[in-house]
Amino acid sequence: MNSKVAFLGLGIMGGSMAANLARKGFDVNAWNRSSDRPSITTAREAGAKIFTSIREAVADADTIFLCVSDVPDVEEVLLGDTGVVHYARPHALVVDTSTIGPQAARRIDQALQAQNLRFLDAPISGGDIGARNGTLTFMVGGDRSDFEECQPLLAAMGTTMRWCGAVGSGQGVKLCNQILVSTYMMGICESMLLAEQIGIDPNLVVEVCGSGAAASWALSNLGMKVAESDFQPGFTIANMLKDLKFVTAIANADDKRLMGVELARQLFQAVSELDDGAEQGTQAMIRAYRERQQPLVE
Amino acid sequence: MNSKVAFLGLGIMGGSMAANLARKGFDVNAWNRSSDRPSITTAREAGAKIFTSIREAVADADTIFLCVSDVPDVEEVLLGDTGVVHYARPHALVVDTSTIGPQAARRIDQALQAQNLRFLDAPISGGDIGARNGTLTFMVGGDRSDFEECQPLLAAMGTTMRWCGAVGSGQGVKLCNQILVSTYMMGICESMLLAEQIGIDPNLVVEVCGSGAAASWALSNLGMKVAESDFQPGFTIANMLKDLKFVTAIANADDKRLMGVELARQLFQAVSELDDGAEQGTQAMIRAYRERQQPLVE
Numbered sequence: 001m002n003s004k005v006a007f008l009g010l011g012i013m014g015g016s017m018a019a020n021l022a023r024k025g026f027d028v029n030a031w032n033r034s035s036d037r038p039s040i041t042t043a044r045e046a047g048a049k050i051f052t053s054i055r056e057a058v059a060d061a062d063t064i065f066l067c068v069s070d071v072p073d074v075e076e077v078l079l080g081d082t083g084v085v086h087y088a089r090p091h092a093l094v095v096d097t098s099t100i101g102p103q104a105a106r107r108i109d110q111a112l113q114a115q116n117l118r119f120l121d122a123p124i125s126g127g128d129i130g131a132r133n134g135t136l137t138f139m140v141g142g143d144r145s146d147f148e149e150c151q152p153l154l155a156a157m158g159t160t161m162r163w164c165g166a167v168g169s170g171q172g173v174k175l176c177n178q179i180l181v182s183t184y185m186m187g188i189c190e191s192m193l194l195a196e197q198i199g200i201d202p203n204l205v206v207e208v209c210g211s212g213a214a215a216s217w218a219l220s221n222l223g224m225k226v227a228e229s230d231f232q233p234g235f236t237i238a239n240m241l242k243d244l245k246f247v248t249a250i251a252n253a254d255d256k257r258l259m260g261v262e263l264a265r266q267l268f269q270a271v272s273e274l275d276d277g278a279e280q281g282t283q284a285m286i287r288a289y290r291e292r293q294q295p296l297v298e
Numbered sequence: 299m300n301s302k303v304a305f306l307g308l309g310i311m312g313g314s315m316a317a318n319l320a321r322k323g324f325d326v327n328a329w330n331r332s333s334d335r336p337s338i339t340t341a342r343e344a345g346a347k348i349f350t351s352i353r354e355a356v357a358d359a360d361t362i363f364l365c366v367s368d369v370p371d372v373e374e375v376l377l378g379d380t381g382v383v384h385y386a387r388p389h390a391l392v393v394d395t396s397t398i399g400p401q402a403a404r405r406i407d408q409a410l411q412a413q414n415l416r417f418l419d420a421p422i423s424g425g426d427i428g429a430r431n432g433t434l435t436f437m438v439g440g441d442r443s444d445f446e447e448c449q450p451l452l453a454a455m456g457t458t459m460r461w462c463g464a465v466g467s468g469q470g471v472k473l474c475n476q477i478l479v480s481t482y483m484m485g486i487c488e489s490m491l492l493a494e495q496i497g498i499d500p501n502l503v504v505e506v507c508g509s510g511a512a513a514s515w516a517l518s519n520l521g522m523k524v525a526e527s528d529f530q531p532g533f534t535i536a537n538m539l540k541d542l543k544f545v546t547a548i549a550n551a552d553d554k555r556l557m558g559v560e561l562a563r564q565l566f567q568a569v570s571e572l573d574d575g576a577e578q579g580t581q582a583m584i585r586a587y588r589e590r591q592q593p594l595v596e
Contacts, residue, residue, distance in 0.1 A: 125512075126510060137510045139506055160510070162502065162506045164498065165497070173493075173507065175492060176490075177489075177507040177511070177512045179485055179489040180512035181485075184482055187477055187481030187482055187559070188478065190481065191474035191477040191478050194473060194545065194548065195471075197552055198548060199467075200462065204460065205474045208458070211458050212423045212424060212515070213475070213515050214475045214515070216514035216515070216516075217511050217512070218512075219478065250496060257587075259565075260487075260558065263558060264558070267557075
């Protein structure tokens with residue numbers, strides 16, 4: 001069965017994902033809000049057809065992928081005046097790979113169900129490299145049968161596809177992931193600051209600590225970037241701040257104090273206010289320790 | 299060459315380490331402050347000779363290992379009235395595997411040099427399991443030639459032996475390690491709290507997050523223990539607090555604010571004041587979030 005796929009949102013992530021679907025032989029109709037991005041060319045050259053309206057892209061799609069940024073973008077593309085709900089085939093499956101938090105995911109699921117459409121939240125991790133190489137992880141919430149239906153499509157873009165439970169669960173696991181990587185980054189920055197202060201080669205921290213109980217993907221892949229102030233983004237601080245906003249909203253609602261990730265969020269916020277900070281990789285957190293003038297916590 | 303080895307301090311770690319040296323055929327004379335510990339039996343049964351005085355244990359040793367706890371213990375065993383300096387052979391090599399911070403290591407090195415003894419700081423990671431299985435990591439500071447001389451001995455107890463630079467450097471790398479594992483633990487606790495709050499299976503956090511950018515030894519090995527309140531110690535909170543004291547002393551001396559690890563230290567401190575807390579594993583940090591009555595940070 002060669003199902004018709006629509007792909008909405010051809011940014012750095014979405015462009016590569018749509019390209020991988022097309023390369024695996026799926027029939028991909030794609031759309032992006034703006035029309036002048038290199039990532040759109042990537043998708044087109046891989047065989048995706050690019051349309052200038054959501055209407056054309058989704059008209060005969062069985063599965064509609066979405067890869068945009070924040071909640072308002074997802075709501076506009078799905079529920080807005082020229083959005084998916086007005087043009088999708090009845091019973092089409094909408095798969096949103098954006099990180100928007102569990103509450104928004106459940107709200108959107110309700111709105112789509114009311115229009116006889118199905119919904120999965122399927123946030124991703126693995127960054128631009130994972131999108132390009134087809135090695136993303138998908139954390140999926142919604143009906144298990146819907147998850148199983150779209151697994152061949154996910155497998156064209158990723159290597160780990162996990163059903164996490166009811167709608168919103170994929171978002172929940174993704175937020176747990178962001179808590180972990182944000183707090184790890186504090187540890188990496190602070191270990192590098194101590195190493196610098198006492199004259200320890202940062203390579204030793206990465207190699208020796210990375211071989212034992214302090215081993216982590218982040219230390220191995222971002223440790224030397226922290227030490228050498230290489231802030232090229234894998235995942236930007238702006239995107240991390242967006243994701244942590246959902247963590248804070250949930251934690252505050254229940255009066256839980258997640259103090260570690262809250263401190264990490266403040267450090268990212270401080271860097272986002274420095275030159276270029278928001279669009280640098282999360283490892284630029286070190287700038288909050290090195291450059292800020294004011295104490296962060298009173 | 300079958301050099302004579304003394305081993306001072308036969309606790310859970312030292313007992314297993316002395317046993318592994320003896321099993322590999324080294325001639326081990328050992329001593330412990332108290333005489334009634336099962337870990338002493340472990341060493342004896344593996345072939346170590348147990349003596350009741352430091353004098354007898356070190357009398358004809360070429361290499362003298364030390365595995366005790368805090369700075370005062372190390373100073374007493376080495377420099378005290380009945381300590382190593384009074385009985386060791388001239389030019390003997392003292393290898394201290396305790397975590398005592400770089401400053402104390404340098405101070406002790408000076409004192410031993412004045413007595414014509416050589417010194418390496420060689421703190422370890424890998425926990426009781428690593429000590430038992432001979433898979434410890436040694437982070438070694440001091441003269442490189444001294445490090446090379448004792449490598450065959452280290453290889454009987456560990457699998458990773460890294461020379462880190464001048465005396466005190468092994469301690470420095472070890473403190474970086476403790477910063478990393480302490481802050482990681484905050485992330486693991488907080489991700490599990492969020493998962494619980496929104497009804498996510500903690501196994502999913504360990505498995506799915508553990509397959510990507512949030513992967514860490516700590517998440518894989520301690521994540522479910524956090525979720526299931528299994529606080530059996532691999533490494534105790536009391537020992538972690540001892541180690542973080544050295545981090546704080548260094549950071550404060552230079553007016554550096556390592557806010558992440560300072561927060562982690564406060565959480566460990568809060569748990570150490572709860573029933574049994576000090577002797578539980580570091581994963582019991584979660585108790586600071588669950589059980590404490592007072593807000594931790596004003």
